[in-house]
């Protein structure tokens with residue numbers, strides 16, 4: 453069973469599948485949110501993450517990269533709404549700093565490196581970020597449409613995304 457089979461109609465998976473998963477994202481804070489959520493999913497279910505999403509947004513101030521880059525991990529570690537894992541929280545803060553240090557926006561940086569193979573992306577992410585192994589990098593890139601495979605070809609969302617995607621991504 454694929455995500456396209458199980459997600460539609462589900463209270464948490466449904467809206468994510470229908471309107472967000474695999475859709476291109478142009479906003480840097482929204483891209484950063486997705487990266488942080490994928491990192492936090494490691495070892496847990498995506499449903500757990502979706503259920504905590506509002507608490508994550510609150511704790512991380514709507515994933516404002518600038519604000520997160522200046523956060524101290526202690527307040528976040530005390531927040532029962534999010535995943536209280538020091539490595540994951542440190543990774544969010546450190547990755548915000550690394551995005552901030554980029555000479556161009558995160559979105560422009562992704563575009564500048566697109567397209568490349570999954571292995572090349574993983575290598576680049578390992579060099580650029582922390583807590584971004586093969587699985588997390590692959591999931592993140594699939595979830596923002598940079599590598600294919602988010603939706604089955606028979607899924608109505610597949611066609612919807614194909615129409616939305618900028619020409620260079622087709």
Ligand SMILES: [Zn+2]
Nearest residue numbers: 456603607609
């Ligand atoms: Zn689908």
